[in-house]
Amino acid sequence: MNSFNFEPLALPEQTAGLRREVREFLREQLAGMTPRDRAHTWQGFDAEFSRKLAEKGWIGMTWPREYGGHERSVLERYVLLEELLAAGAPVAAHWIADRQSGTLLLRFGREEVRRRYLPAMARGELFCCIGMSEPNSGSDLASIRTRATRIDGGWKINGSKLWTTNADKAHLMIALVRTSKEEDSRHAGLSQFIIELSSPGVTVNPVVDHTGAAHFGEVFFSDVFVPDEMLLGNEGDGWAQVNAELALERSGPERYLSSYRLLEELVAAAGADPSPRITELIGELTAELWTLRQMSLSVAGQLAGGATPSLEAAIVKDLGARFEQELPPLVQAALDDEVAGASGTALQDVLDYLLRASPAFSLRGGTREILRGIIAKGLGLR
Amino acid sequence: MNEQQRMLADTVERLFPGIAAEQRGHGAPGDFSSSWERVRELGIADVLVPEEAGGFGGNWQDARVVMHACGQHALPLPVGETLVARKLLCGTDIAAPPEAAITIAACAEAGVTQGAVTLRLNSVPWGGGEACVLTAFEHEGTDYFALYDTAAATQRRARDCAGSEPRFDVVLDESALLASCRREHARRDLLAYGALLRAAQTGGALQGALTLTIAHVNDRVQFGRALSKFQVVQHQLALLAEEAAAVSCAAGAACLGADSGDAELAIACAKLRANRSVHQATSIAHQMHGAIGFTREHALHHFTQRLWAWRSDFGNDRYWADSLGRMVARGGASNLWSRVTG
Numbered sequence: 001m002n003s004f005n006f007e008p009l010a011l012p013e014q015t016a017g018l019r020r021e022v023r024e025f026l027r028e029q030l031a032g033m034t035p036r037d038r039a040h041t042w043q044g045f046d047a048e049f050s051r052k053l054a055e056k057g058w059i060g061m062t063w064p065r066e067y068g069g070h071e072r073s074v075l076e077r078y079v080l081l082e083e084l085l086a087a088g089a090p091v092a093a094h095w096i097a098d099r100q101s102g103t104l105l106l107r108f109g110r111e112e113v114r115r116r117y118l119p120a121m122a123r124g125e126l127f128c129c130i131g132m133s134e135p136n137s138g139s140d141l142a143s144i145r146t147r148a149t150r151i152d153g154g155w156k157i158n159g160s161k162l163w164t165t166n167a168d169k170a171h172l173m174i175a176l177v178r179t180s181k182e183e184d185s186r187h188a189g190l191s192q193f194i195i196e197l198s199s200p201g202v203t204v205n206p207v208v209d210h211t212g213a214a215h216f217g218e219v220f221f222s223d224v225f226v227p228d229e230m231l232l233g234n235e236g237d238g239w240a241q242v243n244a245e246l247a248l249e250r251s252g253p254e255r256y257l258s259s260y261r262l263l264e265e266l267v268a269a270a271g272a273d274p275s276p277r278i279t280e281l282i283g284e285l286t287a288e289l290w291t292l293r294q295m296s297l298s299v300a301g302q303l304a305g306g307a308t309p310s311l312e313a314a315i316v317k318d319l320g321a322r323f324e325q326e327l328p329p330l331v332q333a334a335l336d337d338e339v340a341g342a343s344g345t346a347l348q349d350v351l352d353y354l355l356r357a358s359p360a361f362s363l364r365g366g367t368r369e370i371l372r373g374i375i376a377k378g379l380g381l382r
Numbered sequence: 383m384n385e386q387q388r389m390l391a392d393t394v395e396r397l398f399p400g401i402a403a404e405q406r407g408h409g410a411p412g413d414f415s416s417s418w419e420r421v422r423e424l425g426i427a428d429v430l431v432p433e434e435a436g437g438f439g440g441n442w443q444d445a446r447v448v449m450h451a452c453g454q455h456a457l458p459l460p461v462g463e464t465l466v467a468r469k470l471l472c473g474t475d476i477a478a479p480p481e482a483a484i485t486i487a488a489c490a491e492a493g494v495t496q497g498a499v500t501l502r503l504n505s506v507p508w509g510g511g512e513a514c515v516l517t518a519f520e521h522e523g524t525d526y527f528a529l530y531d532t533a534a535a536t537q538r539r540a541r542d543c544a545g546s547e548p549r550f551d552v553v554l555d556e557s558a559l560l561a562s563c564r565r566e567h568a569r570r571d572l573l574a575y576g577a578l579l580r581a582a583q584t585g586g587a588l589q590g591a592l593t594l595t596i597a598h599v600n601d602r603v604q605f606g607r608a609l610s611k612f613q614v615v616q617h618q619l620a621l622l623a624e625e626a627a628a629v630s631c632a633a634g635a636a637c638l639g640a641d642s643g644d645a646e647l648a649i650a651c652a653k654l655r656a657n658r659s660v661h662q663a664t665s666i667a668h669q670m671h672g673a674i675g676f677t678r679e680h681a682l683h684h685f686t687q688r689l690w691a692w693r694s695d696f697g698n699d700r701y702w703a704d705s706l707g708r709m710v711a712r713g714g715a716s717n718l719w720s721r722v723t724g
Contacts, residue, residue, distance in 0.1 A: 006631035268715035283707030376616035
């Protein structure tokens with residue numbers, strides 16, 4: 001018996017045409033983009049680019065047409081995503097809406113709420129963020145304290161969220177909040193709400209990270225009114241919904257491609273006949289990259305078949321983050337006069353950025369420690 | 383897995399554990415004639431032989447089921463080697479002996495003395511007369527496959543590196559030659575499909591070691607708790623599982639590539655990834671087993687010793703990293719992504 005399922009997946013033939021189309025589009029659209037900007041991949045925010053993607057029908061690709069979607073397959077969407085990330089397209093604006101908020105709405109949202117928001121998301125005009133972590137609740141997500149209290153016609157929300165990616169630019173947050181007392185049950189008392197961030201009582205402050213960027217922020221809720229229909233799914237089902245959501249979040253190509261730009265710049269700088277050390281490093285990194293892609297594809301195939309491969313997704317994310325994190329220091333250690341550059345060269349600029357950005361890769365979307373706990377559970381140890 | 387692969391998996395799952403136990407029980411790893419008979423009857427080593435030639439008519443994805451299981455049970459028979467050898471010999475002028483076990487090994491050195499070719503092969507599994515060996519060499523600009531009887535080797539030195547998989551360094555000359563033929567790319571193909579076999583076996587053996595390790599940490603109690611209840615132990619097991627998953631997936635994907643024709647990059651990636659898993663995975667498996675796993679009595683060494691030996695077979699880390707690195711560097715940065723996705 002195998003402990004997990006990683007059957008390899010051959011992408012259907014019909015995805016090849018889409019891949020060519022996406023590559024052609026990106027060649028035109030990203031022509032003037034610097035390698036350093038490309039290295040930001042899904043942290044790169046460009047609302048205009050998101051709208052152009054939407055015009056091509058590449059946001060909400062798999063959603064039903066009646067909600068503004070395009071009814072393409074899960075695997076076609078996978079091909080689009082990996083091409084966007086490999087090219088370093090600035091996809092942050094619509095990324096969360098496309099990856100999980102829209103899917104959550106389709107699964108658990110009231111009909112009127114779906115009609116209100118999904119078409120605008122698919123047009124690349126409505127951006128989302130995820131309200132999970134709080135000042136005192138990181139990995140221990142079930143300890144959150146932000147609370148929704150039932151009032152006439154809806155709910156009143158008080159509390160705060162932290163480390164919220166794109167909090168200052170998003171229009172909607174899907175937030176996990178407490179709807180009953182913690183002593184009743186840590187998990188059963190949680191629910192998810194859709195919150196319009198323009199509502200009275202919402203304050204958003206950006207948080208500057210150690211690279212100087214402000215990708216994430218903190219969000220305060222002070223008696224924020226949320227109408228009844230904005231409860232996502234059933235009251236008390238928040239924990240189960242969040243865990244299904246995290247499975248969507250964990251195995252995608254963004255979990256191993258965050259440092260891909262550096263490998264491409266290394267190959268470019270190294271030329272056709274690099275030193276043995278650089279040659280072998282390129283070989284080792286390519287083998288890891290190729291393997292991770294096969295693993296991520298395998299999980300995509302299982303998701304497309306309707307399975308929920310949580311163990312496999314956690315494995316991909318932990319291995320993927322390790323690769324993304326090890327790549328910059330490995331390149332740094334192997335550089336020599338042959339390929340090293342002063343600042344201003346593409347390789348050095350991308351390396352400078354990724355060395356500092358990469359600690360976050362094993363924090364976001366579930367820390368390394370949480371993932372290894374999930375894997376241990378999947379192996380029957382907990 | 384499709385229907386055919388599930389059927390194959392069921393067959394080997396029924397057969398291999400018993401054979402492994404039986405072979406380990408009688409203490410003479412080289413003598414596998416009775417077990418071999420059962421493998422032969424079921425045609426397991428003929429998966430890649432076309433139906434019109436009396437085989438199973440399968441592809442590499444079917445073969446992968448068998449190769450993975452060989453590793454997963456640390457099968458002490460050259461089933462995977464025979465399977466690959468028979469595939470390599472399809473369409474050549476050498477008729478694969480239908481009854482015999484065939485091992486495969488790369489040729490370390492080919493020399494000519496008085497017009498006759500002499501080959502040196504290192505670390506040949508079951509190269510002590512238990513199986514004949516298929517190898518490939520170059521002579522005057524032409525590639526050849528050659529099948530030798532290892533029992534008739536001019537020199538033979540037992541190599542103590544893979545425990546229950548007996549290995550020998552051998553020197554073979556014409557007196558041991560059974561058959562040979564010219565074959566374009568013989569060396570390249572033997573190396574590539576040998577590497578694919580070892581990658582798939584490594585994925586299986588990592589799963590085998592993982593299964594043993596999970597059972598051990600669930601069973602063993604220290605400080606009043608099962609080892610599996612310690613978070614530090616859980617995280618080590620997670621890392622071991624990740625390596626097993628990565629290699630198993632890479633080998634499967636490389637088999638998919640081999641069936642579609644262009645598997646050069648895929649096989650290089652899969653064998654290199656397999657090689658690179660070995661140190662971390664075997665370290666964790668042994669560390670988690672403590673002294674108990676360091677005994678001859680415990681089964682762990684059947685897996686870990688094979689893993690160490692396989693890492694050097696058909697291209698070690700340096701070989702494949704260099705080969706793959708050159709492939710990518712020559713293609714240039716703008717072709718990297720399309721090669722990875724291609």
